Amino acid sequence: MSHPGRVVPGAVRTVPGRRWRAPTPQRSSAVRELLVRLGAAPDSEVGGPYEVWRVRLGRVVFTGYSTGTIYCAGGSEPELSFVYQKIGELLGDGEGGR
Numbered sequence: 001m002s003h004p005g006r007v008v009p010g011a012v013r014t015v016p017g018r019r020w021r022a023p024t025p026q027r028s029s030a031v032r033e034l035l036v037r038l039g040a041a042p043d044s045e046v047g048g049p050y051e052v053w054r055v056r057l058g059r060v061v062f063t064g065y066s067t068g069t070i071y072c073a074g075g076s077e078p079e080l081s082f083v084y085q086k087i088g089e090l091l092g093d094g095e096g097g098r
Contacts, residue, residue: 015081017074020091028052028064031087035062038083057083 022028032053036042040055040062047054053064060075070087074080087093 014076015074015084018072018084018087020070020087020093022064022068022070022091024068025052027091028068028070031070031090032062032064034086034090035083038079038086 020031022031032055035055035057038057040057043054043056043061045054046052047063050066051063052066055062057080058075058077060072060077060080062070062072064070072080072084077083
């Protein structure tokens, strides 16, 4: 039986995906640099024609696009909420993305 709001020891919490908007290419690069400082590994496989960069934090992928959009599909890495918060601070978004 599930109990809303109750933390179960050993349970993995999934953090939903988020999207941010970097107003300039420099700010997008700053987010990439932040992610690398926080332990993300650059990914040499940039998928589509609009992808500028991609990094992996454990199993979680962050992608920067030429439009300024930065996207993360979410996941269950323990530090993901903290990373979202730091990206939001860097981009001036108090909500950590949408």
